[in-house]
Amino acid sequence: MIQSSLTELAAALQGKLVSSVELTRACLSRIDTLNPTLNAFITVDHEGALAAARAADERIAAGNAGPLTGIPLAHKDVFCTEGLRTSCASKMLDNFVSPYDAHVVSQLKAAGAVLVGKTNMDEFAMGSSNENTYYGPTRNAWQQDRVAGGSSGGSAVAVAARMVPMATGTDTGGSVRQPAAMNGVTGIKPTYGVVSRYGMIAYASSLDQGGAFGRSAQDCALLLSAMAGFDPRDSTSIDRPAEDYTRDLDKPLAGLRIGLPTEFFADGMDADVRLAIDAAIAKYRELGATTVEVSLPNAKLAIPAYYVIAPAEASSNLSRFDGVRYGHRAEGYDSLESMYEKSRAEGFGAEVKRRILVGTYVLSHGYYDAYYLKAQKLRRLIAQDFQKAFEQCDVIAGPTSPTVAWAIGEKSDDPVQMYLQDIYTIAVNLAGLPGLSLPCGTGANDLPVGLQLIGNYFDEARLLQTAHGFQQATDWHLRSPELG
Ligand code: GLN
Numbered sequence: 001m002i003q004s005s006l007t008e009l010a011a012a013l014q015g016k017l018v019s020s021v022e023l024t025r026a027c028l029s030r031i032d033t034l035n036p037t038l039n040a041f042i043t044v045d046h047e048g049a050l051a052a053a054r055a056a057d058e059r060i061a062a063g064n065a066g067p068l069t070g071i072p073l074a075h076k077d078v079f080c081t082e083g084l085r086t087s088c089a090s091k092m093l094d095n096f097v098s099p100y101d102a103h104v105v106s107q108l109k110a111a112g113a114v115l116v117g118k119t120n121m122d123e124f125a126m127g128s129s130n131e132n133t134y135y136g137p138t139r140n141a142w143q144q145d146r147v148a149g150g151s152s153g154g155s156a157v158a159v160a161a162r163m164v165p166m167a168t169g170t171d172t173g174g175s176v177r178q179p180a181a182m183n184g185v186t187g188i189k190p191t192y193g194v195v196s197r198y199g200m201i202a203y204a205s206s207l208d209q210g211g212a213f214g215r216s217a218q219d220c221a222l223l224l225s226a227m228a229g230f231d232p233r234d235s236t237s238i239d240r241p242a243e244d245y246t247r248d249l250d251k252p253l254a255g256l257r258i259g260l261p262t263e264f265f266a267d268g269m270d271a272d273v274r275l276a277i278d279a280a281i282a283k284y285r286e287l288g289a290t291t292v293e294v295s296l297p298n299a300k301l302a303i304p305a306y307y308v309i310a311p312a313e314a315s316s317n318l319s320r321f322d323g324v325r326y327g328h329r330a331e332g333y334d335s336l337e338s339m340y341e342k343s344r345a346e347g348f349g350a351e352v353k354r355r356i357l358v359g360t361y362v363l364s365h366g367y368y369d370a371y372y373l374k375a376q377k378l379r380r381l382i383a384q385d386f387q388k389a390f391e392q393c394d395v396i397a398g399p400t401s402p403t404v405a406w407a408i409g410e411k412s413d414d415p416v417q418m419y420l421q422d423i424y425t426i427a428v429n430l431a432g433l434p435g436l437s438l439p440c441g442t443g444a445n446d447l448p449v450g451l452q453l454i455g456n457y458f459d460e461a462r463l464l465q466t467a468h469g470f471q472q473a474t475d476w477h478l479r480s481p482e483l484g
Contacts, residue, residue: 001026002162003480006071006219009165013060013070020060020070024053024114027072031116031163033484038139040148040157042077043085044117052114059112067222069112074158074167077118078125079105079210080199084115088201089133090123092327092347102199103231104168104210111226116164119154123349124318125170125203127151128178128421131412132351139408141183142447142481146405149179152213156183159213161483166223167213172204173306174400174425176211177437181400181450184439186467186477187213188220191457192432193238195224196231204313205236207306207429216477217438217467221245224460240458248461253469254288259393261296264424270403276441276449277399280470284397287473294389294396298381302427303419305382308362308375309430314352315359321347354415383431390456395466399424400437400450424452434460438467439476448476 001009001018012018028046035041049072056070080086080098082105087093101109109115122132130138130153138153140146141160148157152169156179159167169176171189180187188211195210202208212223225245231237260281269277281291323329323343330342348356362371389396401421411417428435433454440451451470455463471477 002030004165005216006067006165006214006222009071010067014065020053020056020114021050023070024049024072024116027116027164030484034161034163037144038141038157038161039136040120040138040154040161040163041074041117042087042089042120042135042154045084045115048084049114049116056112056114066111068108068226071113071166072116072164073108073113074117074119074155074164075105075115076121076152076155076167076169078121078170078201079168080201081105081115081118084118086118086201087134088124089121089135090347090349090352091134092321094134094328096327098199100199103196103233104227105199107226107229113226119152119158119167121154122151123352124201124314125151125172125175125208126314126351126355128174128418129411130154130179131408132349134349137408140405141483143405143445145407146447147182147408149182149405151175153179155213156180156185156187159185159215160481162480165215166219168227169211169213170200171209171211171429172207172310173429174422176213177400177425177435177450177452178422180213180437182405182448184448184476184479185213185215186217186220186436186438187211188224188436188460188463189428189434190224190228190460191434193236194228194460196234196237198231198233202317204310205317206313207310209429216471217436217464218246218249221249221464243461245461245464248465249468251465252288253284253466256289256395256466257393258284258289258291259294259389259396260291261294261299261389261396261398263296263299264398268402268423269399270443272443273399273401273403273449276443277451280440280451281397283470283474287469292392294392296385296389296427298378298385299427301378302382302430303423305375305378305430306426307358307419308371309379311355311359312363312372313359315356315363318352318356323347351415379430382427386431386433395463396454398452400452404443404445404447404449428454433457434463436463436467438470440470441476
């Protein structure tokens, strides 16, 4: 059962071959067995999950179940859940219980999905390895001395280790795609504005976007269809009709034009990753797609632009955590100012503090034009490059990450090395485009490699179709680590 697709699970539930309570218990017991090692979950809600499963079983019995009713789900701990702790993997919010649900959370509750728990992540979604967390690093599902990838590492590992069949994440610069790649699962980040940010704790608001993890593109399509949709409570939510992202899955790949950016295939990619990516591209050609070289000349500026814009927004967003309105308050202060200072000094981890300092600096008077404004101009150029490339192709393909998962601790002392891991993913967020990562092979130490597909605005259905076509012809997405 733990290897079944969402479609198979839904059919089994609706055919009464299994109940949601049984399915939920199976997931909870797998989590109880594996989580002490993998550390993918920060909070597991046994009681709440079983109550939701019982309600789902009643709904199924009454004949009004949807495709996700009764299916266990995990949320990244960045999504506010009413009555269940939302920590953002920070000491600052270790004791925070939200009085309301994020839009994504309420959408999935309405769909009848069963929330089993909240997953580990980099603190406030800042990181690429899932090591920047108050609760200890999440471990890669395939090799436990390796990083999970980040920032949504817990969700990727939870799906890869078959602890849950589906999970949510967020992607500001690659945080859905990169951990999906490193754990051999599929993950999609839609066009900016497709998934409401209401109740999703903000890191860099103009880049943050909720996304979906599943074992396959088909599973991601089902989950994304339930998460997405207009929400008037998020001013950047896009007012478009809801979509069924499974609608094009079975369209053939023949005639699809895949753009291969020169810059993605120059230096930078490890040789083992390159082999797997080249093989995947060859497979696409075999399946009837054509490839064309495209250019993203400004993509190399994406990391510097991002590390001005994202910290700038973060420094503003995180100012709300002051020991008064939310979260941790230090003891033993002697003035209002020292209370703020001590609370923030104690509550935030080193990477979060680094970003706040950088963000405050680039926004300060005298530096704003030199850094922030310049970065915004680069952002526009990067978005224009993509539009030009899409004149020649339907989707863009390349690696998700330049390397397979590295050893825990290996890059933690070198922030710049860590930032460079997002070299292929970050430009997509700056442009607001949809991106997907699917498992396409293995590299050194048999660790998973992810192929990244990038689409034009609102082309999620085509990205999912492109991934699904590959998954119909290959079995990388069906492989799972041997665990417990
Ligand atoms: N690794 C990037 C960062 O640290 C992206 C993280 C994300 O997408 N949330 O900011």
